[in-house]
Amino acid sequence: MARRKVKLALIPDDSARKASYNKRKKGLLKKVSELTILCDVPACAIISSPFDSRTEVWPHPEGANKIIERFQNLSVKDETRNVSHERFIMQTIAKARDKLRKLKYENHEQEWDLFMLMKLQANNNILDGLTTEEVKDLGKRAEKKLKEVDEKIDTLD
Numbered sequence: 001m002a003r004r005k006v007k008l009a010l011i012p013d014d015s016a017r018k019a020s021y022n023k024r025k026k027g028l029l030k031k032v033s034e035l036t037i038l039c040d041v042p043a044c045a046i047i048s049s050p051f052d053s054r055t056e057v058w059p060h061p062e063g064a065n066k067i068i069e070r071f072q073n074l075s076v077k078d079e080t081r082n083v084s085h086e087r088f089i090m091q092t093i094a095k096a097r098d099k100l101r102k103l104k105y106e107n108h109e110q111e112w113d114l115f116m117l118m119k120l121q122a123n124n125n126i127l128d129g130l131t132t133e134e135v136k137d138l139g140k141r142a143e144k145k146l147k148e149v150d151e152k153i154d155t156l157d
Helices: 014-039 061-077 085-122 132-156
Strands: 045-048 055-058
Touching (some): 085 132
């Protein structure tokens, strides 16, 4: 038999609210207990009752204190797994900057390759209008390309 849907609103009758509170508290503590047993996960529950002045602690106050201290120590030591929004955004920005740097480098390489190809096809002097730094860079690129061609030839033999 299916349960009827529970309307989530304040229960106006005090005795009915207290009875519902006790049933749900019992169910919640049972779930926490099952979680610790089945999944071998340290857990605790602290419930402050509006009907009683004392706070209920499961499994017991000393055990709950140990779990809370362990949690607090883990969050301080293991900052690589616990990332704040600001740190997450900074990591994302750093990754994007690194990707941009790599893309700029690849783009620069392709521009030089295209420049060399156009100059060779036009039978113009490749060195016209280049600075000494650009000529040195062009020489390094040409040596690199020659090495790649030699390696491909060697693999074909």
